[in-house]
Amino acid sequence: MNKNKWLPITKKECEQLGWNEVDVIIISGDAYIDHPSFGTAVIARILEREGLKVAIIPQPQWKDDLRDFKKxxxxxxxxAITAGNMDSMVNHYTAHIRKRSDDAYTPGGIAGFRPDYAVTVYSNIVKTIYPDVPVIIGGIEASLRRLVHYDYWSNSIKPSILIDSKADLLVYGMAEKPMLEIARKLIAGESFDSLKSISQVAYVENKLHNIENSKIISSYEKCISNKDAFGEAFKVIEIESNKYYASTIIQPHNNSFVVVNPPYSPVSTKELDNYYALPFTRLPHPKYNKRGTIPAFEMIKYSVTIHRGCFGGCSFCSLAIHQGKFISSRSEESIINEVENIVKEPDFKGQLSDLGGPSAN
Incomplete structure (x- = not known):
């Protein structure tokens, strides 16, 4: 394991590790910050712990000859593709649909290092270059768009992001459990098609098979022509997302069907402790040292997450629908260990910025 070092983001770094090929490539709309508050780092470290060679392509250039995607x-x-810690459209635009002038997840806070609808753009590029390589999408942008949804930015009803992105699989919510099972199945030599049995994933089927404990909701075609049908579909999605034992949701899209498997049960304290014990450097990749600070990291670097999940249902917030309604907490020992590690950091001045989580407000 590449302990206490950053995961590679350049070909040269792979060569220094003696890698001739990588097992998994993660593409993110954020700069690479190896810290437990950033989803890309968490998933990368979990896959690394399973013995996989993981490389990261942070903020690839999508307007040139696409060399970043090929390196x-x-x-x-x-x-594995994510827009980053934020939906790319929220990252880019205000509620008045005015372009933001900065990006908190980019060195120097500079805007313009990710496209609109980043997951869809990245996925389509990868599918064009490597049509035979499976693409798994995740993160909050993919998670909240897994079924038919209202897109505020275009003022339109859009289909599941699986349709537009051409991705093979979508992992929704907090992805550690499904990504672990995905890794273990593939390491064991199982087919990619076998991943459709995993909880907390979504995929497209051309033919509808008999799926136990499933609910078929209004089709994409019906939703775009009938507001009541869209409302009923959303109601089912919302109700199922609040259940401990949810149903599989099926939504017809033209001549295919988007299938969303029910989520895993909430993570246990032991599992959560294990995630936070991964060998994060807790720092941005040194490649960014001369490009200025990353505002999102500066805000969070001395913050400690003590739980996840939110029982609230605030209309302005996506935490409950992304992390789930059920609270999972870290152990006191795990929290203290993280604080002790923070205290050892050379720039620490003695003040933790936050001890909390989604429901702590």
Whole structure:
């Protein structure tokens, strides 16, 4: 394991590790910050712990000859794509649909380092370059768009992001459990098609098979022509997301069906402790040292997350629908260990900025 060092983001770093190929390539709309508050780092470290060679392509340039997408070549297992810690459209635009002038997840806070609808753009590029390599999408942008949804920015009803992105699989919510099972199945030599049995994933089927404990909601075609049908579909999605034992949701899209498997049960304290014990450097990749600070990291670097999940249902917030309604807490020992590690950091001045989580407000 590449302990206490950053995961590679350049071909040269892979060569220094003696890698001829990588198993998984993660593409993110954020700069690479190896800290437990950033989803890309968490998933990368979990896959690394399973013995996989993981490389990261942070904020690839999508307007040129696409060399960023090609620099590691073809991964042995799959591409994993996320827009980053924020939906790219929220990152780019105000509520008045005015373009933001900065980006908190980019060195120097500079805007313009990710496209609109980043997951869809990245996924389509990868599918064009490597049509035979599976693509798994996740993160909050993919998670909240897994079924038919109202897109505020275009003022339109859009289909599941699986349709527009052409991705093979979508992992929704907090992705540690499904990504672990995905890794273990593929390491064991199981087919990519077998991943459709995993909880907390969504995929497209051309033919509808008999799925136990499932609910079929209004089709995409019906939702775009009938507001009541869209409202009923959203109601089912919301109700199922608040259940401990949810149903599989099926939504017809033209001549295909988007299938969303029910989520895993909430993570246990032991599992959560294990995630936070991964060998994070807790710092941005040194590649960014001369490009200025990353505002999102500066805000969070001395913050400690003590739980996840939110029982609230605030209309302005997506935490409950992304993390789930049920609270999972870290152990006191795990929290203290993280605080002790923070105290050892050379720039720490003695003040923790936050001890909390989604429901702590």
């Amino acid at each position: 590691f070549g073809k991964p042995r297992l799959f591409f």
